[in-house]
Amino acid sequence: MKYNICLVSPDSSISRTTEQVVQELGDDLRCNVIIIDGNVKTAVSHVKPYVEKGIDAIISRGGTAIALTRAYSQMPVIAIQIEATDILKAIQGIPDGTKIGFISYSEVIYQYQALAELMGVHKITFFRLFHLGDEDTVIEQYVRDAWKQGIEVLIGSIHVREYAKKYNLRFVFLESGKGAILRAIREAASTILVRCQDRDEFKLISNIVDYTFTGTAVFDSRGRLQKWNPAFASMFAGESGTDWKVRIPLIFSSSRLQKVLDGSVPGGGEILRTEERDYAVTWQPVWEGAQLVRAIAFVQPVEQVQSYAQSIRKKQHGEGLIAYYTLDDMIGKSLAIRQVKREILKYAGTHSNVLITGESGTGKEMIAQAIHNLSQCSKGPFVAINCGAFTESLLESELFGYEEGTFTGAQKGGKAGVFELADGGTLFLDEIGDMPYILQNRLLRVLQEKAVMRVGGSKVIPVNVRIIAATNQELEKAIEEKKFRLDLYYRLDVLRIRVPALRERDGDISLLARIFLANLNKEYGRNKEFDKDVLHYLTTLPWPGNIRQLNNIVERMVLLSEGRIITMNDAAEALELGHNPEKGASKKIDTEQIEGLLSEGKSYAEIAELLGVSRSTLWRYRRKKK
Numbered sequence: 001m002k003y004n005i006c007l008v009s010p011d012s013s014i015s016r017t018t019e020q021v022v023q024e025l026g027d028d029l030r031c032n033v034i035i036i037d038g039n040v041k042t043a044v045s046h047v048k049p050y051v052e053k054g055i056d057a058i059i060s061r062g063g064t065a066i067a068l069t070r071a072y073s074q075m076p077v078i079a080i081q082i083e084a085t086d087i088l089k090a091i092q093g094i095p096d097g098t099k100i101g102f103i104s105y106s107e108v109i110y111q112y113q114a115l116a117e118l119m120g121v122h123k124i125t126f127f128r129l130f131h132l133g134d135e136d137t138v139i140e141q142y143v144r145d146a147w148k149q150g151i152e153v154l155i156g157s158i159h160v161r162e163y164a165k166k167y168n169l170r171f172v173f174l175e176s177g178k179g180a181i182l183r184a185i186r187e188a189a190s191t192i193l194v195r196c197q198d199r200d201e202f203k204l205i206s207n208i209v210d211y212t213f214t215g216t217a218v219f220d221s222r223g224r225l226q227k228w229n230p231a232f233a234s235m236f237a238g239e240s241g242t243d244w245k246v247r248i249p250l251i252f253s254s255s256r257l258q259k260v261l262d263g264s265v266p267g268g269g270e271i272l273r274t275e276e277r278d279y280a281v282t283w284q285p286v287w288e289g290a291q292l293v294r295a296i297a298f299v300q301p302v303e304q305v306q307s308y309a310q311s312i313r314k315k316q317h318g319e320g321l322i323a324y325y326t327l328d329d330m331i332g333k334s335l336a337i338r339q340v341k342r343e344i345l346k347y348a349g350t351h352s353n354v355l356i357t358g359e360s361g362t363g364k365e366m367i368a369q370a371i372h373n374l375s376q377c378s379k380g381p382f383v384a385i386n387c388g389a390f391t392e393s394l395l396e397s398e399l400f401g402y403e404e405g406t407f408t409g410a411q412k413g414g415k416a417g418v419f420e421l422a423d424g425g426t427l428f429l430d431e432i433g434d435m436p437y438i439l440q441n442r443l444l445r446v447l448q449e450k451a452v453m454r455v456g457g458s459k460v461i462p463v464n465v466r467i468i469a470a471t472n473q474e475l476e477k478a479i480e481e482k483k484f485r486l487d488l489y490y491r492l493d494v495l496r497i498r499v500p501a502l503r504e505r506d507g508d509i510s511l512l513a514r515i516f517l518a519n520l521n522k523e524y525g526r527n528k529e530f531d532k533d534v535l536h537y538l539t540t541l542p543w544p545g546n547i548r549q550l551n552n553i554v555e556r557m558v559l560l561s562e563g564r565i566i567t568m569n570d571a572a573e574a575l576e577l578g579h580n581p582e583k584g585a586s587k588k589i590d591t592e593q594i595e596g597l598l599s600e601g602k603s604y605a606e607i608a609e610l611l612g613v614s615r616s617t618l619w620r621y622r623r624k625k626k
């Protein structure tokens, strides 16, 4: 891209020389040079239309350059310098012994005097310096002085010429040579380039600040708002008509701004409370040398920070913090399950803790997820933990997290517990009845104080978590036996859902079996159907493992049956393989079978799968065994 430079010429000789330079150098100049006439009095108005059209720099000389610099302070104005050769050229034709005077702008005279000194030329003996804005009478006065002192030739600026004529003095115009003009053009081009780079850099930085969602504001050393970005303005802009900037000193009066400015705190973060909302503010003092000159505030609404933190945690913990099930996933048309669904809808609208009771495999976790997904905190995390699946110390660190170095093998940097992970969402405490008594006390405190302290830590971390607890035990009995704290029970049992066992759900067994079959057909690419008798038979069984068990049996039938129709024989075979719900009904968990499978080398997870019981049931068995 070629730059546009306006050269304002106070004399036709400069215009001619410039034309020659432009012609001779052509494209090498890499800029368009527009030559216009103008002297100290006319240049500013002559240049104006070009400035408005958008030129990149102005070149002129002497007083005209000074006038243009003052008028267009935003624009680079380059002065053509007086060069040694220009001076030599001006005085070379003047015979020796002639008395020469020099009247011009101080800048021009100083340049000449410095050069004359260097060159050892002292032909000029009379000097008068004038300044921009001096009346013409001043110039005339100087010419008269020269005439009085017997000066014969005057060198000087263009408007000295008319007075020289008046006093019958010879006048020599100090022309600018090609070298001086070329150097001015080159200087203008490089100034433009640097300015463009500065401008681009400035634009880039402004873009970063303007487009960031973090409100950013600069306060001067006296705490006055100096600059801000649109995000900051939109955070604090009040109702229309009120000037939000007026409110800023009041809003920030409770902040650490003053302390940051007087150096008593080194910046850092704080929560700023306003009538409308809370903001997280991070302060950065700015030093110039030893002086603290301003403070920058980076402001974000607290909810925004929390939601970022949540989404980061979600990413860090993968899919684990998401509730998949919704109310629509809950199959069932029985009166009992319809009642449960009504309760879910009602409770989801509140933030109170919920206690879900029901046998193993009845869908307690599914209900907890459905409540979460219908609740106000559905965008927050859903974190589930099985309180029966850990030893006491492990459960403690899983629940509350721990600080680095708390115990051997502790993760570097410590670890967040499920309370922290569930912040802003729901924490599902499964098998709450199995929580060790000592931890119940700690859990109660967290629920009361809405804050958690990591194991080995001293920092209180506020948490906003809705608790949904579940149990398949009778907590009332556990309270009587002093295994469960009454105060914790009251904290958790604010709203209660009792999930009916599958055998209590009239009509649901065949509905669930058919839907499970359809899903499994899809999963395994089959096209199986139940014999009518099989469906009926399934409805007569007691199903101690409830829906989980029903699903497992149907899956086994799909895999074992050879024909398209699942017959009573297929059903019998599937039920024989340790899934017999009748056996399970009399004895919730078959210890012989477990021991048999363990001796075959099966893992607890595999045994749970094979027997159609939940893993926690097996964990309980394992603990009792120990």
Ligand SMILES: Nc1ncnc2c1ncn2[C@@H]1O[C@H](COP(=O)(O)OP(=O)(O)OP(=O)(O)O)[C@@H](O)[C@H]1O
Pocket: 329, 330, 331, 332, 358, 359, 360, 361, 362, 363, 364, 365, 366, 367, 430, 470, 472, 547, 548, 551, 614, 615, 616
């Ligand atoms: N109404 C329902 N419709 C369809 N599937 C269901 C329903 N209820 C539960 N399930 C399924 O049954 C299985 C067990 O459900 P869930 O884990 O929620 O039970 P739970 O009561 O929490 O069990 P446990 O007490 O053993 O932890 C899951 O695979 C779930 O998808």
